[in-house]
Structures are given as structure tokens and as C-alpha cells.
Amino acid sequence: xxxxxxxxxxxxxxxxxxxxxxxxPELEVVVFEKGEWVSYGACxxxxxxxxxxxxxxxxxxxTPEEFREERDIDLRTGHEVVSIDPDERTVTAENExxxxxxxxxxxxxxxxxxxxxxPIEGTDLEGVYxxxxxxxxRDLREFVGRSRSEGTFAQPDSGPACxxxxxxxxxxxxxxxxxxxxxxxxxxxxxxxxxxxxxxGEHVLAPFGEATSETIAGHLRDRDVALYxxxxxxxxxxxxxxxxxxxxxxxxxxxxxxxxxxVRPRTALAEEAGVELGPxxxxxxxxxxxxxxxxxxxxxxxxxxxxxxxGEPAYVPLALxxxxxxxxxxxxxxxxxxxxxxxxxxAAVKAFEMEAARTGLVGDEEASEAGFEPVTExxxxxxxxxxxxxxxxxxxxxxADRPSGRLLGASLASEYGEGAVHRSHAVxxxxxxxxxxxxxxxxxxxxxxxxxxxxxxxxTAAKVMGGSL
Amino acid sequence: xxxxxxxxxxxxxxxxxxxxxxxxPELEVVVFEKGEWVSYGACxxxxxxxxxxxxxxxxxxxTPEEFREERDIDLRTGHEVVSIDPDERTVTAENExxxxxxxxxxxxxxxxxxxxxxPIEGTDLEGVYxxxxxxxxRDLREFVGRSRSEGTFAQPDSGPACxxxxxxxxxxxxxxxxxxxxxxxxxxxxxxxxxxxxxxGEHVLAPFGEATSETIAGHLRDRDVALYxxxxxxxxxxxxxxxxxxxxxxxxxxxxxxxxxxVRPRTALAEEAGVELGPxxxxxxxxxxxxxxxxxxxxxxxxxxxxxxxGEPAYVPLALxxxxxxxxxxxxxxxxxxxxxxxxxxAAVKAFEMEAARTGLVGDEEASEAGFEPVTExxxxxxxxxxxxxxxxxxxxxxADRPSGRLLGASLASEYGEGAVHRSHAVxxxxxxxxxxxxxxxxxxxxxxxxxxxxxxxxTAAKVMGGSL
Numbered sequence: 001x002x003x004x005x006x007x008x009x010x011x012x013x014x015x016x017x018x019x020x021x022x023x024x025p026e027l028e029v030v031v032f033e034k035g036e037w038v039s040y041g042a043c044x045x046x047x048x049x050x051x052x053x054x055x056x057x058x059x060x061x062x063t064p065e066e067f068r069e070e071r072d073i074d075l076r077t078g079h080e081v082v083s084i085d086p087d088e089r090t091v092t093a094e095n096e097x098x099x100x101x102x103x104x105x106x107x108x109x110x111x112x113x114x115x116x117x118x119p120i121e122g123t124d125l126e127g128v129y130x131x132x133x134x135x136x137x138r139d140l141r142e143f144v145g146r147s148r149s150e151g152t153f154a155q156p157d158s159g160p161a162c163x164x165x166x167x168x169x170x171x172x173x174x175x176x177x178x179x180x181x182x183x184x185x186x187x188x189x190x191x192x193x194x195x196x197x198x199x200x201g202e203h204v205l206a207p208f209g210e211a212t213s214e215t216i217a218g219h220l221r222d223r224d225v226a227l228y229x230x231x232x233x234x235x236x237x238x239x240x241x242x243x244x245x246x247x248x249x250x251x252x253x254x255x256x257x258x259x260x261x262x263v264r265p266r267t268a269l270a271e272e273a274g275v276e277l278g279p280x281x282x283x284x285x286x287x288x289x290x291x292x293x294x295x296x297x298x299x300x301x302x303x304x305x306x307x308x309x310x311g312e313p314a315y316v317p318l319a320l321x322x323x324x325x326x327x328x329x330x331x332x333x334x335x336x337x338x339x340x341x342x343x344x345x346x347a348a349v350k351a352f353e354m355e356a357a358r359t360g361l362v363g364d365e366e367a368s369e370a371g372f373e374p375v376t377e378x379x380x381x382x383x384x385x386x387x388x389x390x391x392x393x394x395x396x397x398x399x400a401d402r403p404s405g406r407l408l409g410a411s412l413a414s415e416y417g418e419g420a421v422h423r424s425h426a427v428x429x430x431x432x433x434x435x436x437x438x439x440x441x442x443x444x445x446x447x448x449x450x451x452x453x454x455x456x457x458x459x460t461a462a463k464v465m466g467g468s469l
Numbered sequence: 470x471x472x473x474x475x476x477x478x479x480x481x482x483x484x485x486x487x488x489x490x491x492x493x494p495e496l497e498v499v500v501f502e503k504g505e506w507v508s509y510g511a512c513x514x515x516x517x518x519x520x521x522x523x524x525x526x527x528x529x530x531x532t533p534e535e536f537r538e539e540r541d542i543d544l545r546t547g548h549e550v551v552s553i554d555p556d557e558r559t560v561t562a563e564n565e566x567x568x569x570x571x572x573x574x575x576x577x578x579x580x581x582x583x584x585x586x587x588p589i590e591g592t593d594l595e596g597v598y599x600x601x602x603x604x605x606x607r608d609l610r611e612f613v614g615r616s617r618s619e620g621t622f623a624q625p626d627s628g629p630a631c632x633x634x635x636x637x638x639x640x641x642x643x644x645x646x647x648x649x650x651x652x653x654x655x656x657x658x659x660x661x662x663x664x665x666x667x668x669x670g671e672h673v674l675a676p677f678g679e680a681t682s683e684t685i686a687g688h689l690r691d692r693d694v695a696l697y698x699x700x701x702x703x704x705x706x707x708x709x710x711x712x713x714x715x716x717x718x719x720x721x722x723x724x725x726x727x728x729x730x731x732v733r734p735r736t737a738l739a740e741e742a743g744v745e746l747g748p749x750x751x752x753x754x755x756x757x758x759x760x761x762x763x764x765x766x767x768x769x770x771x772x773x774x775x776x777x778x779x780g781e782p783a784y785v786p787l788a789l790x791x792x793x794x795x796x797x798x799x800x801x802x803x804x805x806x807x808x809x810x811x812x813x814x815x816a817a818v819k820a821f822e823m824e825a826a827r828t829g830l831v832g833d834e835e836a837s838e839a840g841f842e843p844v845t846e847x848x849x850x851x852x853x854x855x856x857x858x859x860x861x862x863x864x865x866x867x868x869a870d871r872p873s874g875r876l877l878g879a880s881l882a883s884e885y886g887e888g889a890v891h892r893s894h895a896v897x898x899x900x901x902x903x904x905x906x907x908x909x910x911x912x913x914x915x916x917x918x919x920x921x922x923x924x925x926x927x928x929t930a931a932k933v934m935g936g937s938l
Contacts, residue, residue, distance in 0.1 A: 011923070044856050044918050058856040179917075308913070319923045320916050341911040348915035357915040387513050387527040421920045422891035425927070428912050429898035442810040443897050444777070446817035446826040447789050448648075449513050451890045454480070454788045458894070 001028050004333050005091055005104035007081045007269065009033030010040065011322035012300025012329075013110035014062065017073050019330025027334060029073045030102055032093045034080035037134045038064055043319055045137040046180070049144060050187035056134055084109075084273035086293045106295050106333045109270050109283065110326065113263035113301035113317050118175065122236035128257045131180050140184075143256060144191050170194055173245040173254040175233050177204030181260035182216065182351045185225050188258075189352075196226045196252050198233050198245060205349065209362040209411040211378040211397045216413060219354045228252075263317055265302040278304040280315035287339045288332055289325050297332075299325035299340065308342035308432055309360050309408055310370045316345045344409075344431050348421045355416045357424035360409025360431045361399055367408050372401040374408060377465045381457035383418035385449035392418040396461035398427075398437070405436040405469050410461075419451070426458050437465045470497050473802050474560055474573035476550045476738065478502030479509065480788055481769025481795035482579035483531065486542050488799025496803060498542045499571060501562045503549035506603045507533055512788055514606040515649070518613060519656035525603055553578075553742035555762045575764050575802045578739050578752065579795065582732035582770035582786050587644065591705035597726045600649050609653075612725060613660050639663055642714040642723040644702050646673030650729035651685065651820045654694050657727075658821075664694045665721050667714060669701045674818065678831040678880040680847040680866045685882065688823045697721075732786055734771040747773040749784035756808045757801055758794050766801075768794035768809065777811035777901055778829050778877055779839045785814045813878075813900050817890045824885045826893035829878025829900045830868055836877050841870040843877060846934045850926035852887035854918035861887040865930035867896075867906070874905040874938050879930075888920070895927050906934045 004020050006013045009031050021029045031038075041059045048056060067073045079093040079100070084107065091107065093100045115132030117123050129140055147170060170193045174181045177199035189195045197204070197220065203213035204220070204227070220227055231247045236257050238244065245252045265282040267275075276292035278284030283298040285291050287306070291298050301317035305325065325340035332338050346359040361367040367374035376399045384391030392415035399408045410427040414420035430440050441462035447454055455463065473489050475482045478500050490498045500507075510528045517525060536542045548562040548569070553576065560576065562569045584601030586592050598609055616639060639662045643650045646668035658664045666673070666689065672682035673689070673696070689696055700716045705726050707713065714721045734751040736744075745761035747753030752767040754760055756775070760767050770786035774794065794809035801807050815828040830836040836843035845868045853860030861884035868877045879896040883889035899909050910931035916923055924932065 041854060041856065041918065041923075043916075043923075044854060047857065047918060052858040053856050061855070318916070320913060320928075323923050324911075342913075344913040346913045346915045348917040348920055350917060350919040355920070359913070359915065385510060385513060386530070387510065387522050388516065389521045416919070417886055419888065419891040421915050421917070422888040423894060424915050425892060425912075425925070426894035426898045428914050429895045429902070429904070429909075432908065432912050433898070433902035433904060435898070435902060439901065440898075442793075443894075443901050444789060444811075444813040444815045444828070445897050446815045446828065446890050446893050447512075447787070448817040448819060448890070449510065449516060450819040450885070451817055451824070454510075454512075454792050456894070459789075 001026070002105045003028040003030060003103060004106045004108070005102055006031040006108045006110060007091065008110035008112055008300070009038035009075065009077065010110065010112055010300065011319055012326035013108060014039040014067065015323045015326030016108050016110070016299065016330040016333070018071055019327045020333045021071055021073055023331055023334035023336065025072070031073060031075045032079040032081045032091070033075065033077045035133070036077050038067065038075065038077065040134055045131055046183035046187045048137050049140045049184065050190055051144070056138060059134070081269060084269060084296070086273055086296060107297065108329055109275070109291070109296065109298040109302060110300045111266040111269055111302045113265050115259065116261050116264050117259055118233070118261050120233060120235055122238065122242065123259065125236060125238050125242040126240055127238070127242040127255065128236060128259065130259045131184060132263065144188070147255070148191065171196060171252070171254045173198065173236070173252060173257040174260055175245070175257060176260035176262065178260055178262060179347065179349050182349055184258050184260060185220060186350070186352050189223060189225060196228065196245065196254060198228045198231045198247060200232045202230055205356065207345070207347065207362065208356055208358040209397050211395050212356045212358065212411040212413040215395055216351050216354060216356060219352060223352045263301065265315065265317065267302055270298065270302070278313045280304050280313055282315045284313065288337060289329050289340045297329045299329055305340065306342040308344045312370070314343060314345060316343055318347060344428055346424070346428055350416055353416045354413060355420050356411065356413040357421040358409070358411040359424055359428045362397065362409045362411045363399055367399050367401070372408060373403055374399050375402050375465065375468050377461065377468055379457070379461045379464050381460050382453050383414055383457070384451060385453055388449045394418060394420055394423065394457040396457050398461045398465045400437045400465055400469060402469060405438060407431060407435050407437055407440055423456065423458050437462050437469060441466055470495070471574045472497040472499060472572060473575045473577070474571055475500040475577045475579060476560065477579035477581055477769070478507035478544065478546065479579065479581055479769065480791035482577060483508040483536065484792045484795030485577050485579065485768065485799040485802070486536070487540055488796045489802045490540055490542055492800055492803035492805065494541070500542060500544045501548040501550045501560070502544065502546045504602070505546050507536065507544065507546065509603055514600055515652035515656045517606050518609045518653065519659055520613070525607060528603070550738060553738060553765070555742055555765060576766065577798055578744070578760070578765065578767040578771060579769045580735040580738055580771045582734050584728065585730050585733050586728055587702070587730050589702060589704050591707065591711065592728065594705060594707050594711040595709055596711040596724065597705060597728065599728045600653060601732065609727070613657070616724070617660060640665060640721070640723045642667065642705070642721060642726045643729055644714070644726060645729035645731065647729055647731060648816065648818050651818055653727050653729060654689060655819070655821050658692060658694055665697065665714065665723060666694055667697045667700045667702050667716060671699055674825065676814070676816065676831065677825055677827040678866050680864050681825045681827065681880040681882040684864055685820050685823060685825060688821060692821045732770065734784065734786070736771055739767060739771070747782045749773050749782055751784045753782065757806060758798050758809045766798045768798055774809065775811040777813045781839070783812060783814060785812055787816060813897055815893070815897055819885055822885045823882060824889050825880065825882040826890040827878070827880040828893055828897045829876070831866060831878045831880045832868055836868050836870070841877060842872055843868050844871050844934065844937050846930065846937055848926070848930045848933050850929045851922050852883055852926070853920060854922055857918045863887060863889055863892065863926040865926050867930045867934045869906045869934055869938060871938060874907060876900060876904050876906055876909055892925065892927050906931050906938060910935055
């Protein structure tokens with residue numbers, strides 16, 4: 001019997017396990033997961049903390065029982081893999097009962113990523129959180145619930161954004177203006193916390209480019225989020241419990257701090273087994289997601305992937321890639337070699353009543369670094385026909401390569417529901433096909449007054465860019 | 470001086486005139502428009518009739534004065550071109566003051582399309598309308614307003630959908646279940662008319678394929694529209710004023726009838742000048758939109774275009790193509806030969822609280838006729854993450870060519886606002902690039918819980934189709 005062992009039971013791991021078993025029912029599939037949760041939608045955690053989702057169980061797409069009973073996968077939660085021996089083709093896992101040595105024919109390392117903790121003082125204080133796991137989500141939700149019901153850190157001074165308890169401020173600090181920082185700003189502000197968001201660089205959502213970033217920043221301010229840009233946090237301070245966030249210029253009183261400074265791939269287990277890392281620091285793989293060690297695959301938030309525009313390795317840990325690459329590995333292991341496919345670094349975010357997406361290389365800096373000679377143009381357009389009674393504005397930034405006219409990337413922002421994210425789909429497709437700006441401009445995109453102007457904003461952007469090339 | 474003469478002052482004509490003048494200010498640009506309106510958004514007429522737009526002027530994107538004064542275009546409204554003499558390179562136009570003979574160097578025929586009137590008895594009765602022009606829109610709006618304020622055809626029998634006048638029914642008949650029929654069903658029902666919609670064939674919105682058609686039909690019924698499918702209207706009857714719609718099986722009392730049975734290209738002027746028509750009955754052109762007569766171009770609703778999937782001439786009279794081809798002709802005339810580009814037959818429609826889009830070849834029948842060996846698959850998927858508090862369903866139909874795996878077309882439907890139309894953008898791009906189903910499945914489309922499931926419905930459809938190929 002052939003055995004496929006998977007380390008890590010989230011998107012990449014469970015996609016691979018499920019697909020391999022479905023395509024080859026004779027295969028023995030063993031999954032080790034050190035925690036209790038598998039196959040969960042971590043992307044939903046901010047909405048759980050916000051209170052829009054009532055139970056962590058709702059984030060689980062397939063339960064451990066279903067994997068075991070319906071999919072016939074030997075799923076072992078509470079088992080931490082502590083070493084891999086590629087020569088013997090075994091992994092060693094520990095659980096409460098002791099140690100197991102499990103042989104494998106194919107191995108997938110899907111150890112994911114960990115929320116980073118910046119190297120500053122005070123991050124071990126009570127009241128300092130990250131949002132990287134279901135447990136983190138539970139802790140944050142408890143914090144929100146406790147604060148709302150008991151007014152844990154109610155203070156006599158009434159701040160402008162404090163609405164949920166009379167005569168109090170409930171200030172919280174968020175360190176980092178990426179997806180997690182922005183989504184948690186919404187989750188906390190909508191629960192009537194006074195949110196202070198600290199961003200080291202000049203821009204929140206920096207990978208979305210300047211126009212989108214500034215649009216979202218303006219909207220955050222409109223929603224009473226206090227934004228501190230170019231404000232590196234030096235320490236978080238307090239006795240036992242966090243009390244202030246300290247930057248070079250400010251000392252802001254807070255009752256809680258969320259660290260949203262990104263993630264790093266969990267690579268220790270792979271490295272110890274002699275698996276090579278790539279230039280991004282994540283695990284390097286070939287197009288089949290096989291690592292430098294034969295029959296050892298890596299996918300999901302611990303691994304690199306090839307960028308569709310640059311052809312170079314990139315580290316963009318997101319759910320769809322984890323799913324897709326896991327699924328490809330499952331097929332490969334089941335006997336049909338399947339490439340995982342490149343990524344475009346596409347991402348989407350909702351921020352209060354706005355939405356944004358980005359894909360490819362956005363802005364001259366990113367494109368120049370990749371060796372292109374870039375042009376970047378930003379346009380604003382109506383989201384629906386000008387005469388249509390509803391609608392808003394879509395801001396589209398396109399980046400292209402001047403000599404070739406090739407489309408390199410895009411960023412879009414609009415009011416939530418006005419379609420920035422779904423409109424970005426056209427650009428993603430164009431990037432995968434190596435399309436030029438002229439190609440994009442020529443697409444016969446759907447039009448009717450309730451959905452766009454005759455030229456969808458994406459086409460208008462291409463038209464304007466065409467004039468700049 | 471070089472003179473560019475344009476016949477017809479709507480989308481194609483005014484786009485060409487504006488672009489030519491902008492790119493070559495030395496050019497003399499003369500536009501003849503027989504009516505009073507130019508450059509108007511006919512697509513907005515149903516929303517004007519519905520009452521969501523308050524003035525016809527709002528549908529005008531650029532006024533005659535702006536064309537004349539700001540864009541320096543010699544725009545002559547109220548001038549009907551009655552003949553073209555390609556040997557002499559002149560057109561003859563009539564207006565109230567008499568006849569003008571205007572020489573041209575380049576000529577654009579942009580005469581548009583006329584709403585068809587089916588060859589049945591009674592279409593000349595009072596109370597029978599079409600919706601092809603601004604004047605039609607004004608007439609219909611007046612009818613709605615008059616009926617609402619005066620109860621013009623109030624009857625003692627109270628029907629279930631009659632809400633706007635006490636103790637009355639206000640039944641109206643719509644002949645044809647295409648865009649105009651569906652949009653007008655919404656416009657009239659939302660004004661509390663009892664709407665009876667007659668469709669000759671089995672499906673409303675037939676070009677959208679079966680799944681979308683049936684979804685929309687179900688929604689129309691939910692909104693109390695009485696649907697008569699496979700019901701060819703034999704006559705509309707009445708003394709002076711229309712009183713009934715008669716089919717083989719039914720005689721339905723109505724106070725008004727809207728004919729929404731499509732449009733036919735206005736080609737008489739071109740034909741008389743010796744310009745060749747294509748296989749669709751519209752004006753044939755090459756890739757620069759030049760007709761069989763040198764220096765005579767045709768674009769917009771009177772002309773064919775090449776279909777991006779089949780490579781064959783197609784007649785799909787829609788606004789974006791008219792704009793785009795007009796613009797290309799303007800550039801060509803100004804000295805930079807520019808292809809108009811193919812079309813994908815993309816269309817979008819809102820129907821009450823649903824939306825739908827279609828592109829390419831949808832369904833086995835259309836694809837077989839074009840010489841492919843088609844497979845069609847339909848999936849239903851959540852529009853947002855399953856655990857996200859809002860959201861609905863997106864229905865995606867894909868058609869592909871079995872031997873090559875090539876994507877041929879798609880149709881999508883969802884609740885209004887759940888993104889069927891904007892999501893179709895990805896498919897349009899894929900069609901233009903000749904992508905396969907595997908290519909489509911590999912696109913890194915934007916994902917976050919408020920916008921889709923990890924695999925956007927479009928990707929899920931591609932994944933399912935991949936299993937059928």
C-alpha cells in the first residue's frame with residue numbers, strides 16, 4: 001500500500017488529502033495536525049470577532065469527523081510532527097500519548113504561516129493579541145464581548161468615537177495596516193471601540209498601490225479610525241497589562257493591542273529535514289510543488305509560488321493558492337502529475353463600506369524592481385451609468401510595461417458593492433494570458449446601466465493608459 | 470480640407486466624429502442626425518419610463534451645443550440623409566429648409582437599428598408602443614404617468630397585482646422576452662401595472678441559455694409577472710385602442726401593449742448606395758469597419774462585427790461596440806488606421822432583484838451550430854463565503870469545446886448586487902485570449918469572504934467543467 005502523509009490540516013493539507021483519496025481510493029492518507037481545528041477559513045476570523053459570525057464552527061468547511069468517516073482519511077488532530085527523515089522516509093509525530101513514527105511514500109509539508117510578532121518590547125503583556133489562529137480568534141472575541149458587557153477598561157474621559165459605554169473611552173491599538181489590521185479596525189470600530197492604527201510606512205495596504213491606499217485611508221478616517229502613518233511602534237508599555245502604544249512622536253493610551261504585522265512561513269521542520277528554502281525565505285518548489293527533497297511536497301502558506309508576471313518565486317500566502325496547490329499535489333500523488341500553477345499576487349479586502357482588490361505588479365516601484373519599464377495610470381469612473389439612480393466611484397490603477405505595452409498589474413477600489421473586487425477578475429485573466437493594454441481595452445465586457453458605464457471602468461483605465469504608452 | 474461626414478448622431482457616429490476631430494483638428498467633421506437627440510443612452514430608457522430617471526436630458530452624455538462649441542463638430546440635427554453617391558462622394562440630406570448636397574472624403578454610416586414591429590394585426594392601434602427611441606421613451610413615460618394619475622383604464626375587477634389604484638386592474642401586455650421586454654416588465658410592474666409577458670419561444674432571454682433563462686423566469690413569476698411561454702401573439706385587438714392580446718390559447722385583456730421583439734439594422738440608405746450587406750442582414754465591413762465601398766465605413770447597430778469565438782460575422786447591436794468601433798473609425802480617418810476589434814456577444818441585464826450576463830457561445834445548440842463539439846455545465850455556488858452573514862447564489866453556465874478544452878462562452882445569474890455581471894468579466898477576457906477551461910481554472914481571482922468563496926463561482930464552474938472534459 002502506498003502512503004501519503006500530510007503535515008498540517010488546513011487548506012493546502014486537507015485539499016491534497018481529499019483529492020488524493022478521491023482520485024485513488026487505494027491510497028492510505030494520513031494527516032497530522034497539531035491543533036484541534038482542521039480545514040478552517042482563517043479569512044473569516046475578523047468577521048467572527050466582529051460578531052457577524054456566531055460560532056467558530058461556522059468557519060470549518062469540513063469537520064474532522066467528515067474527513068475520517070466520509071472521506072476515509074486518517075486524520076490525527078493533536079499530533080505535532082517534530083521531525084522528518086527523508087532517508088528513512090518517515091515522519092515522527094508527538095501527541096499526548098507519546099511518539100509515533102509514520103512511514104511515507106509521498107509527503108506534503110503544509111505547515112502554514114505564523115503571525116509575526118515585531119521585535120519590540122512589551123508584546124508579551126496581557127492585552128496584546130495576534131490574529132493567526134482559531135484560538136487567537138476566540139481570545140479576541142472574548143475580549144470584545146467582555147469589554148462590551150463589563151466595560152473592562154472604562155475610563156471617565158469620554159472620547160469622540162466611544163459609543164458603546166457611556167462616559168468611557170475604549171481605545172485599542174492596531175499595529176500594522178495590512179489586511180488583518182484593516183479588517184480588525186472595522187471589526188473593533190463597529191463594536192464601538194476607538195481604534196488607533198499604526199503603520200510603519202507611508203501607506204496602509206501598501207501592496208495595493210498609492211491611489212487605493214489613500215482612498216482606503218481616507219475612508220478609515222471618515223469612520224473615526226485614528227491613523228498614524230510613518231509611525232513605527234517602538235514599544236507597547238504597561239504594568240502586566242498593556243496601557244500605551246509608544247512611537248517616536250506619540251504615546252497613545254490603549255486597553256488592548258492587536259499586532260497585524262504580517263506572517264512568516266513555518267519552515268523549521270522542512271529546513272531540519274534538509275528541504276531548501278527559496279529567495280523569499282519560504283519553501284522552494286518546482287511547478288509540481290515538489291521540494292528539493294524527492295517525494296516531499298510543500299504548499300500553502302509555508303511555500304513559495306511562481307509569479308505569473310515575473311516568472312520569479314514569490315511569497316503570497318493566501319487561501320486560494322493553498323487550496324489549488326494542495327489539490328494539484330493530491331492529483332499528482334494519485335498518479336496524474338498536475339502543475340500547481342502560478343500566482344498573480346491577487347488579494348481583496350473589505351474596509352468598512354469600501355472594497356479593494358489588487359493583482360500583479362502594482363505601481364512603478366514594484367514593476368521596476370521586476371525589471372520592467374513601467375507606466376502607471378489611475379482613473380476615477382462611475383460604477384454605474386451616470387444617469388442611473390444608484391452607484392458610486394471606482395478607482396482603477398493600471399501598471400503596464402512601456403516598451404511592450406504589456407499589462408503588469410492593477411488595483412481597484414470602490415464603495416462596498418460597487419464591484420471593484422469582481423471587476424478585477426478581468427485584469428487577472430488578462431495577466432495570465434500575457435495581454436497588452438490594447439488587448440484589455442478591446443474586451444467586450446458586459447454593460448448595462450445598472451452595472452457600469454458603457455465602457456466599464458476597467459476599459460476606461462485601459463483606454464487612458466493606451467494614450468500614455 | 471478633408472471632410473469626414475457622419476450619418477447618424479448616436480453612439481457610433483458621435484464617437485467617430487469626436488475622436489476624428491480630436492486626433493486631427495484640421496479635419497472638417499459634419500454629422501447629420503435626422504432627429505433632435507444625439508449621443509444618448511438608449512439603454513437608460515426603461516429606467517426613465519420606470520421613473521428612476523427624471524428627465525430625458527439626463528440620458529444625453531454630450532449635448533448638441535457641446536459638440537458644436539467645445540468639440541468644433543458641424544452637427545446638423547433635423548437633417549435626414551436621403552442618398553449617398555459614392556461616385557461623386559456626396560451625400561444628400563433633407564431638412565425643413567430643403568436639400569443639401571455635402572461632399573465627403575470619408576463617410577460613416579451609423580444609421581442604427583429600428584425596433585421591429587411583428588407582422589401581426591393590430592400593431593397600429595392606439596396604446597401599442599415600441600421602445601426604440603427617445604420619443605418612444607417619452608410616450609411610454611407619459612402613458613405611465615397618465616395611467617397612474619387618472620386611472621385611464623381602471624376597471625372594477627380587482628386583480629392581485631393591482632396596487633396603484635383602488636378597485637382596478639391595470640393590465641399591460643409585453644410581446645417578447647428579450648432585454649427590452651424584461652426591463653420594461655420591471656419598469657411597469659414597479660409602477661404597479663399587472664404585467665403579462667408573451668414569449669414566442671420556450672425561454673425568455675434565450676441567448677442567455679437555459680439555466681439563466683429559467684432562473685430569471687422564476688424570478689419574474691415571483692414578482693407577479695404573468696409569463697406566457699411558447700405563446701406566439703397572433704393579433705392585438707381592439708376598437709381604436711388596444712384591448713386584448715390574442716394567442717392560440719389565450720385572449721388577455723390589456724390596456725397597453727409594448728412590442729419588444731428586437732431590432733433590425735437600418736440598412737436601406739447603405740443598400741441604395743451599393744454597400745454590401747453581410748450574411749446577418751446588417752452592413753458588412755472589414756476589420757477597419759470599412760464597407761464594400763471605399764472610404765465608406767459603417768458601425769454601430771446597423772453593422773456586423775466579427776465574433777471573437779467563431780471568427781464569423783455576427784449581428785449584436787449593443788452600445789459598447791458602437792462606441793468602440795466609432796472611436797476606431799475616428800482614429801483611422803484621422804490618419805492612424807485602427808481595427809475595430811471583434812465582439813463576444815456579451816450582454817447584461819437587470820430583472821427586478823436579479824442580474825445576469827452572457828458572453829460568447831452559450832449552450833450546446835449555439836456552439837454546435839458554430840462547428841464545435843460542445844459540453845455545457847451549470848453550477849450553483851454561494852456568492853460570498855458560506856459563513857459570511859450576507860450573500861446569495863451565483864449560477865454559472867460554461868460551454869466548452871470537448872476536443873480542445875477551449876472555453877466558448879458563459880452565462881451567469883445572481884441576485885442583483887451579488888456580482889454575476891462583473892464576475893463575467895473574467896470569462897470575457899478568457900474568450901478574447903482563446904483560453905481553455907484549464908486556463909480559466911488556474912486564474913488567481915481575488916478572494917475574501919465578503920466577495921466570494923475561496924474558489925470564485927467562475928473557478929468552481931471551470932473546475933466542474935474540467936471534470937467533464
